[in-house]
Amino acid sequence: MKIYIKALGCRLNEAELEQWSASFMLKGHSMTAEPDEADVIIVNTCAVTSDAERKSRQLFNRLYRQRPESYLVVTGCYSSLKGDELAHTLGVDLVISNAQKDQLPELVLEKFSSQSMPLIAMDPNESALFQRGRQRAFIKIQDGCRYRCTYCIVTIARGEERSRLVGDIIDEINCLVGQGVQEVVLTGVHVGGYGADINSTLKTLVVAILRDTDIPRVRFASVEPWDLPEDFFELFANPRLMPHMHLPIQSGVDSVLRRMSRRSKTADFAELIRSAREQVPHFNVTSDIIVGFPGETEQEWQATLDYVAEIGFGQLHVFSYSPRANTKAASLPNPVSSQIKKERSLAMRHLGLEMKREFYQRYAGTQSSVLWESGKKNKEGQLVFHGYTPNYIKVRTTVLDQNLKNLIKSTDLVSYDEQYQVVNAIISDTSL
Numbered sequence: 001m002k003i004y005i006k007a008l009g010c011r012l013n014e015a016e017l018e019q020w021s022a023s024f025m026l027k028g029h030s031m032t033a034e035p036d037e038a039d040v041i042i043v044n045t046c047a048v049t050s051d052a053e054r055k056s057r058q059l060f061n062r063l064y065r066q067r068p069e070s071y072l073v074v075t076g077c078y079s080s081l082k083g084d085e086l087a088h089t090l091g092v093d094l095v096i097s098n099a100q101k102d103q104l105p106e107l108v109l110e111k112f113s114s115q116s117m118p119l120i121a122m123d124p125n126e127s128a129l130f131q132r133g134r135q136r137a138f139i140k141i142q143d144g145c146r147y148r149c150t151y152c153i154v155t156i157a158r159g160e161e162r163s164r165l166v167g168d169i170i171d172e173i174n175c176l177v178g179q180g181v182q183e184v185v186l187t188g189v190h191v192g193g194y195g196a197d198i199n200s201t202l203k204t205l206v207v208a209i210l211r212d213t214d215i216p217r218v219r220f221a222s223v224e225p226w227d228l229p230e231d232f233f234e235l236f237a238n239p240r241l242m243p244h245m246h247l248p249i250q251s252g253v254d255s256v257l258r259r260m261s262r263r264s265k266t267a268d269f270a271e272l273i274r275s276a277r278e279q280v281p282h283f284n285v286t287s288d289i290i291v292g293f294p295g296e297t298e299q300e301w302q303a304t305l306d307y308v309a310e311i312g313f314g315q316l317h318v319f320s321y322s323p324r325a326n327t328k329a330a331s332l333p334n335p336v337s338s339q340i341k342k343e344r345s346l347a348m349r350h351l352g353l354e355m356k357r358e359f360y361q362r363y364a365g366t367q368s369s370v371l372w373e374s375g376k377k378n379k380e381g382q383l384v385f386h387g388y389t390p391n392y393i394k395v396r397t398t399v400l401d402q403n404l405k406n407l408i409k410s411t412d413l414v415s416y417d418e419q420y421q422v423v424n425a426i427i428s429d430t431s432l
Contacts, residue, residue: 150260233276
């Protein structure tokens with residue numbers, strides 16, 4: 001069978017796609033980047049906000065209309081929360097909850113695959129990653145979360161924490177290295193909680209990855225700041241661990257953090273960032289902010305704005321609070337009006353862009369290695385490539401006839417381009 005898979009939402013959903021692709025191919029089936037060619041279409045949905053649910057519905061409805069003869073499989077957080085509703089939705093042939101995700105390839109093949117061998121037996125060593133044009137692989141290290149932030153529906157949808165064994169993760173990364181992958185991102189619902197159920201820790205896992213694999217670059221997806229021990233940043237002495245972390249703070253005042261049931265305090269977070277920047281050269285911290293949380297006063301809002309500006313982030317993801325059914329926050333008093341949330345969101349996004357501009361400009365005129373990930377011809381017939389520095393600055397360069405894709409190259413960072421939010425660069429080492 002030919003199988004098409006698509007994810008919405010978090011990096012964890014992306015990581016799951018990688019695992020499923022590899023599993024289908026090992027069983028002799030092929031992946032396709034075109035839904036029009038697919039025998040089976042799998043949609044990994046998101047439900048973190050009402051808008052995410054809407055986009056999930058739109059996506060699988062569009063794919064059904066585009067390819068009605070294909071089997072349509074829906075999984076992910078939306079399917080876990082509203083499985084009964086989805087089971088009766090036009091075009092949906094199979095609903096797989098998050099609790100069944102690890103068995104998804106088997107469940108799909110059991111229901112839809114014929115007993116005969118596929119016409120084309122795929123080489124197990126061919127990478128589904130490169131079929132989808134990826135040089136960076138997302139590695140699912142765990143699922144589920146023990147905490148219950150009052151606004152979060154994902155922890156309900158994902159269930160209890162379940163960590164993968166260190167050896168299995170090492171084997172997956174080594175397989176990807178053999179396929180030419182240059183960078184992995186460790187993902188999960190509660191990445192920092194990795195290992196609590198198997199007598200391990202995130203630090204132990206990272207040490208093992210750096211010791212037992214040759215992957216050139218290792219990154220983290222979002223990590224809750226309270227999960228990091230005091231000695232965690234010592235790991236970054238190894239240059240293969242990229243000096244960038246996404247540490248969500250969500251608000252800049254303790255009163256709002258308490259209403260969110262966040263385990264961080266603003267003073268502790270500030271000290272964590274100070275320590276990280278002191279220990280790790282060129283460390284880039286990115287973060288999340290929720291504006292308009294129930295009860296957020298003008299004073300709390302201004303304090304958050306000031307706090308974010310004081311900390312300084314390389315990039316900021318800003319979300320206007322949206323109530324989710326079955327979460328505690330949905331019943332909190334004093335909701336913030338839509339107009340005020342819109343105004344605060346615009347102000348925070350503007351601050352985020354200013355901080356990003358300042359961070360990027362700081363590196364103009366320096367040199368860095370860049371993993372070049374994509375390239376296409378411009379109107380002049382030149383090849384324009386994009387990639388990322390170790391501390392996750394997006395870089396662009398123009399070359400005449402070099403194929404830089406999936407290469408890590410020493411690069412001169414020249415100037416910040418505000419229009420495209422990239423740093424223009426010149427390749428220092430022209431050898432290929």
